[in-house]
Structure formats: structure tokens, C-alpha cells
Amino acid sequence: MVTTVENYYVSEYESAAKTLVGGNLPWLKERRALALRRFAETGFPTVHQEAWRFTDPTPIAEARFRMADTAPDVDPAALRRISLTAPDKIQLVFINGRYAPKLSNVPAMQGLYVSPLAQAFQTSDRETEKTLGLLADVRQPFTALNTAYFADGAFIRLSTGFSSAEPIHLFFISAGTGVMSHPRIIIDADSDSKATVVETYAGLDGESANNVYLSNAVTEVRLGENARLDHYKMEMESATAYHIATMQVVQERSSSFFSYAVLLGGSLVRNNINVVFNGEGAEGTLDGLFVASGRQLMDTHTLIDHVKPHCQSHEYYKGILDGQSHGVFDGHIIVRPDAQKTDAYQINKNLLLSDDAKINTKPELKIFANDVKCKHGATVGQISADSLFYLRSRGIDRDAAKRLLINAFAGEIINRMGIARLREGLSEMLFARFNGGH
Amino acid sequence: MLEVKNLQAGIAGKTILQGINLSVKAGEVHAIMGPNGSGKSTFANVLAGRDGFAVTGGEATFNGRNLFEMTPEARACEGLFLAFQYPVEIPGVTTNYFLKTALNAVRKYRGMPELDAMEFLKWIKEKAALVEIDQTLLSRAVNEGFSGGEKKRSEILQMAVLEPKLAVLDETDSGLDIDALQIVSRGINALRSRDRAMVMVTHYQRLLNYVQPDFVHVLVDGRIAKSGGRELALELEKRGYGWIEEEV
Numbered sequence: 001m002v003t004t005v006e007n008y009y010v011s012e013y014e015s016a017a018k019t020l021v022g023g024n025l026p027w028l029k030e031r032r033a034l035a036l037r038r039f040a041e042t043g044f045p046t047v048h049q050e051a052w053r054f055t056d057p058t059p060i061a062e063a064r065f066r067m068a069d070t071a072p073d074v075d076p077a078a079l080r081r082i083s084l085t086a087p088d089k090i091q092l093v094f095i096n097g098r099y100a101p102k103l104s105n106v107p108a109m110q111g112l113y114v115s116p117l118a119q120a121f122q123t124s125d126r127e128t129e130k131t132l133g134l135l136a137d138v139r140q141p142f143t144a145l146n147t148a149y150f151a152d153g154a155f156i157r158l159s160t161g162f163s164s165a166e167p168i169h170l171f172f173i174s175a176g177t178g179v180m181s182h183p184r185i186i187i188d189a190d191s192d193s194k195a196t197v198v199e200t201y202a203g204l205d206g207e208s209a210n211n212v213y214l215s216n217a218v219t220e221v222r223l224g225e226n227a228r229l230d231h232y233k234m235e236m237e238s239a240t241a242y243h244i245a246t247m248q249v250v251q252e253r254s255s256s257f258f259s260y261a262v263l264l265g266g267s268l269v270r271n272n273i274n275v276v277f278n279g280e281g282a283e284g285t286l287d288g289l290f291v292a293s294g295r296q297l298m299d300t301h302t303l304i305d306h307v308k309p310h311c312q313s314h315e316y317y318k319g320i321l322d323g324q325s326h327g328v329f330d331g332h333i334i335v336r337p338d339a340q341k342t343d344a345y346q347i348n349k350n351l352l353l354s355d356d357a358k359i360n361t362k363p364e365l366k367i368f369a370n371d372v373k374c375k376h377g378a379t380v381g382q383i384s385a386d387s388l389f390y391l392r393s394r395g396i397d398r399d400a401a402k403r404l405l406i407n408a409f410a411g412e413i414i415n416r417m418g419i420a421r422l423r424e425g426l427s428e429m430l431f432a433r434f435n436g437g438h
Numbered sequence: 439m440l441e442v443k444n445l446q447a448g449i450a451g452k453t454i455l456q457g458i459n460l461s462v463k464a465g466e467v468h469a470i471m472g473p474n475g476s477g478k479s480t481f482a483n484v485l486a487g488r489d490g491f492a493v494t495g496g497e498a499t500f501n502g503r504n505l506f507e508m509t510p511e512a513r514a515c516e517g518l519f520l521a522f523q524y525p526v527e528i529p530g531v532t533t534n535y536f537l538k539t540a541l542n543a544v545r546k547y548r549g550m551p552e553l554d555a556m557e558f559l560k561w562i563k564e565k566a567a568l569v570e571i572d573q574t575l576l577s578r579a580v581n582e583g584f585s586g587g588e589k590k591r592s593e594i595l596q597m598a599v600l601e602p603k604l605a606v607l608d609e610t611d612s613g614l615d616i617d618a619l620q621i622v623s624r625g626i627n628a629l630r631s632r633d634r635a636m637v638m639v640t641h642y643q644r645l646l647n648y649v650q651p652d653f654v655h656v657l658v659d660g661r662i663a664k665s666g667g668r669e670l671a672l673e674l675e676k677r678g679y680g681w682i683e684e685e686v
Contacts, residue, residue: 385489390526393486394540394596395514395547404539408530415530 005061006043010036013148016067021118021152025125031133035147042141054328054360055270055299060242065180065214067151068096072175074204079103079171082202084234084425088169090114095173095204097151097181103171111162112195113155117184120155128155131186135220136248142270143246146182146218153184158193158227167196167232167419172215174241175204180214187219189227191252196230196418201245203238203265211238217245223255225279230258230418237266239294246272253279253308260417261288262426263298274303277311277339288317289413291430292325292357299328306339306369315346318413320406321357322434332364335372342372350380351409403434439464439501439635440485440604446495446660447484453494454480456660462604465632469646469671470639472657473679478639479523481657482608485637486520487513500604514540515547517603521593521610528580533592536580537562537599544600565598569625587618594625605629607638611645623648643671658686 013036022028044061045052074095079086092114093103099116106114113124120128136143154170172183187197201215215237223229229249237243243266249257263269275284290298304313319327329348350359363376383405391401407430417423440462447455454477462468472478484491485498487510498505500518508516528536541561542552553561566573571591581589590610597605607626611619626649630636638645646654646668654670655662656679663686664670674682 384526386526387528389488389510390522390528391536391540392510393488393514393520393522394536394600395511395544396540397511397543398509400539400543401511404531404536405528408528411530 004043005064006040008064009145010040012066016149019067019151020149022121022125025121027129028121028132032148035133035138035144038138039141039144039148042139042144045141051301051330054326055268055297057268059268060214060244063178063212063214065178067149068176068179068181071095071098071100072204074100074103074173074175076103078204079173082173082204082236083171083200084429085167085169085198085419085421086171089166091169091171092116092154093171093173094152094181094183096175096179097172097183099152109164111159111193112164113157114168115155117150117153117155117186127157127188128186131188131220131222132184135222135250136218136246140246142216142244143218146184146216149180150182150184150218154186156185156187156195156197158189158195160190160224161192162190163194165196167198169198169200172199172201172217173204174202174211174213174215174237177211177213180216183215183217185217185219187221187229189221189223189229191224192226193224194228196232198232198234198419198422200234200236201243202236203241205238210240212240212242213238214242214244219245219247221247221249221257223249223251223257225253226255227252228256231260232417232419232422233259233261233271234422235263235265235269235271237269239265239267241266243269245270247274249273249275249284251275251277251279251282251284254281255279256283257285259284259286259288260413261286261300263288263290263300264429266296268297270299270301272301272303274305275313276305277308280308280310282308282311284313286313286315286317287413287416289319289410290317290327291320291410291433292327293322293433294325295323296325297328298325301330301332303332304334304344306333306335306342306344309338309340309342311339312343313345316413317348318409319348319350319359320353320410321350321359322353324354324356326357327359329359329361329378330364331362331376333366333374335367335369335374337368339369340371342369342374344373345375347376348378351406352380352382353406399435403431406434407431440498440637442496442498444496445484445493445498447480447491447493449480449491454660455484457496458660458662460655460662462635462637464603464635466653467630467636467638467649467651468653468655469651470637470655470657471641471643471671471674473683474641476657477660478641478657479608482520482606482639485606486510486518511543514600515544519597519600519602519605521597521605521607523609523612525581525589525593527582529582531580532577533580534562534576537576537596540596541599562599565595568628569594569598570621571595586613587615590614590618590622591625594622594629598625598629603633604635604637607636609640610638611640611642619644620648643675646671656682658683
């Protein structure tokens, strides 16, 4: 009998399940079983589906990843090397999907609960039950796979009125080859709370390593009335790794969500951000930057669902594509019949640094209300010859001038970020990346 | 300092400069005037090395070196400066950062130590005062949202910062109101020195009322049709370019 790859993940499940957190919780067992069934039914997506038209996940399916048996020891110096901010005052580190307590710092703060899921399931499983698997769409194959297979993850709960500017940093580090991890993150913010969360995904040996692994993350966020979340995603996987992620955000009345998604590493990267405005006056700002070179494929899909009136969404994504890389930006905005006075705009600008790089950019606006403001735009360009000559005529050599212009292009997104160390680290990283040879 | 002999150049297969001869020595200020389409801006851009312009004949040496064998950045480092007719906007790069990068590139080339942030701040403060430029301009992105006058003043500031041996000013007076023209002119005059030469490319002699040239050349159809002192500029102001074109 031919074993399909879907069968492979189903038949492997029984032995893997023993090592997954929350095995004793009936509700979780049920949700995991349902997810696995869904995955068995749908299988991996194919390029025949509209949402995967440009991004072929076949190499991921064919790789038949396994759960890592052991996680290597990672010392704090290694963590600092791959992180732009470590050590952070609040940080949870996961290696191959498993919590690494020695590398983590979780200071006690009034009104803030941060812990690995394993612990949250023991102390407050009712809280997790309210959210986990109920926001993200389990009909999506990778979300289903994550739900069935997540070994651990992070639970962040903000009590009413909690406010802190100290970033809560979640590191998901992959080590070795042939392994998969399925990080699961829950952020549950009560009314009037405010926090900053950073998710970093990286290969232990840095961006240039040749490890083939799969990192498939799902983040579920609920923002209560007037809550505010600033969320940063730094994707810096190894050059040959696969990264798939879905973030599902549900916003109540007058809440605000600021998202900064930066994609830098990985051979095939798909980042989905879905936001639902479930209450009036909510606001969402989605900014992003993807930088691809070589043969990297970076695919961003965003979906903003204006369900209620008086909500605002602002979306600004920039792509820098070099070599034979391929970028995809698909920005979907739905304005439901009730969502009057919606204000939505979406911009995607791309810089192509080589003749062989390409971008598919597609705005998709579905508007069912009549009193709304919606704008969108997309541009694709190259480094301006006039700008280059201007800089060179002032003594700046060609390569340095190019780097300066690339950084200036990226800077528009980077400068919107509220964490100084992240801004500086990113700028330095981009300068280094485009240093010579381009 | 600059020796141009029988220079022929053009763009997109069309010859524009039909054999230009010009000799500029340290301390001299030359004005190159001429009607529209005579090749003034082409000449300025060819000297600075802009892509797209092809030199098809003749030669130019700058401080004894073959100008056309040098990249635009090498020309700048050797001391050639072009003040642009249309300065380019560069969003995302502050004027401050741009100038520091440029100055240090030039200093490095010239074997001088690079300036750190504090030293640069002092340097730029002096230069901004010299050319009467408000320092708030420095924290704005290069030329982005600048008025016409601000753009030209920024060019003069760049010249002050980079301390070139030869400055080529391409239509620096265009688009300036009388106040801006006076400020820019004072800036240019402040930068005149025994060691520095200037070539001012201009359609009108307006700028020459404030910055007095030692020599005036009239460019017609890609050739220098007439040369003289500053009285030639005054005559052009009165009589226009027609009589020279007829003489040719």
C-alpha cells in the first residue's frame, strides 16, 4: 500500500502524542483528535487552491518531518548570537518546540501571567480551554497539523488594567535536520490591558545553516475592550528551513492591535495574519517587511475582517527581493454589511534588486457596506538610477550607495517599530546582508 | 585644474557636445551660458559622470588625471562637485546621515581620519553657519519635501561640507526667488577661494550679478561660440543669444 504523506502524519501520531503537553485534558484530547481528522481529510494544500497559488508546499509534505526526540543544550551566548534583543527581562525560550527553563526568565508581575502551555494546563486549564483552538481555523491544514501536534507553547494572559512596556519575548529555536515543531501561542488580553509581545523564530546555527526543518506556528489572540497589543514577529529561520505561521486575532470594542512582521530567513515562508473586528471602534495596524534573496520564497497573506462599524485598519508591507527570490503579498479586506464608517487602507511596495526576482502582489477588497473609506495600492520598482548617481556624485561608492538606498527603503517600516534594540539590530543586519556581491 | 579638449559627447546616440575646449585654473570662476538645448547641462553631467551620457571624442583631465576613466564617486573624492539642477529626493535617509557618510567616504579616500558623530556635528554646524542654512534641515530626509530654495541651499551646504577643488553648479539659480538667490549667492561667494575653481552653468545672468565670474563662455550648439569677461554676460542680458547664434 502506498502511504500518502497525510497517512504518515496520522500513523506517526500515536507515538508522538505521548510526548505532547496536556495529554490528561479531555477537551484538549478531543480538539487534537478533531484536528488530526481534519488534516487527514484535507491533506496538505496544493497550488490548485487559490490561497496557495504561488506557494507550493509539496517539498514540506514530501520531507516527512519527525518530532525531535531530544533538544540540544543551548547556551545563553548562542541565544544572544541569533537574537537581536536577548537577554530580555521576560523571555520564554523553546528549543524544537520544547520549553527550555534554563534559558527563560519569567519575573512575577502583578496582572501578568506568562508561562509555557504545559504549566498553564496544570494551573489554569479553564483559561486555555476558552481560547485554544477556538479562534484559529482548524480547517486550514497547517493549523490542524499544529493543533494535533503542538508539543508546547506559550500562554500569556493580561488581567484587566495591566499595562507594561517591557516586551515579552518568545523564542522558538530549531536545531538539527528533519525535525518539525509546532509552536502554539495564546495571548488573552482582558479589557484595558496593554502589552508588547515579540515572537522570534530562528535556526540554532543562524540563517546560513543548511538544516532542513519545519517550524509551523499558530498564534491565537483575543483582545478585550480597549486592550492594546503590540506584536512583533521576527522570522530568521535557517536558509533551508520551512516556516509556516498563522496568527488569528479577534478584537473587541475599541481595542488596538499593532503588528510588525519581519521575514528574513527560510527557503519557503508563509505568514498568515487574520484579524477580525468583532466590536465597534477597533483599530488594527499591520506593518511588515520581507527580505528575500537566493531562491527564497516569502509569502504573506493578510485577512482583515471588518465585521462591526467604525473600525480602522492600516496596512503597510514592503518587500525587498534579490537573486531569484519570489515574494507573494495577498491582502484581503472584507467589509461586512454592518461595518459602516470603516476606514481601511492597504499599501504594498516592493523593491526588486535583480532581473530574476519576482513578486506577486494582490489586493482583494470585498466591500458590502456603502459608507466606507477603502484605499489600496501596490508598487514594484528598482533602485532609482537618479538616486544612485546622486549618492555616488558625493563620493559614496556604488555598493555603499545601494546599501544605503535599500536600508532607506526598509527604514520606513523599521522606523515604525517601537523597540529601539530591534530597530537598530535590524538595520545592522540589513547592512551586513547587502554588503558586497549584490 | 580642469583641461577639456575637443570634448564630444551625447545621449542615446545623439551628439550634443560638438567639441568643447575649456581650461579652468585654481581660484577661477567661469560662467557657461547659452540658450536652451545648447548642451550646458550635458556638459555638467558628463563632467560628473552620469550614466547614459557617452563620451565619443576628445578628452578631459582633472588635476592631471583622465576624468573619464574615473567612476563618479572617484571624481567626487578627487574633488569634483556637481550641484544638481534637480536635486534628488531620497526618502528614509536624513540629510545629516547622508552628509556624514559622504564626508567620511571622501576623507577616507583622501587619507584623512574619518569623523565620529561628535566631530561631525561640530563640522556641520560651522558649515551650516557659513552658508546660512537652518540646521533643522539636517534632520529631514534628503531633499524630501524641500522647497526649490531649500533644495538649492542644501546643494551649497553639501559643497561646503565636501570642500571640493572644482565645483560645477548646474542652473543653481533656477527656481529661486530673490531672497533665496541672495542667500545661495552669499553661500557660493563664501566658498570662493584661491584653491577652488567654479564653473557656473546658467541660462540667465541673474546669478552673475551676485557671483561675479572671471570668465564667461557662451555655448551654442554644443560648442563654445564666444568667450569673454563678465561684460559679455551683461551684453547677453541686453541683446539675448540671437546675435551670437547669427555670428556662428
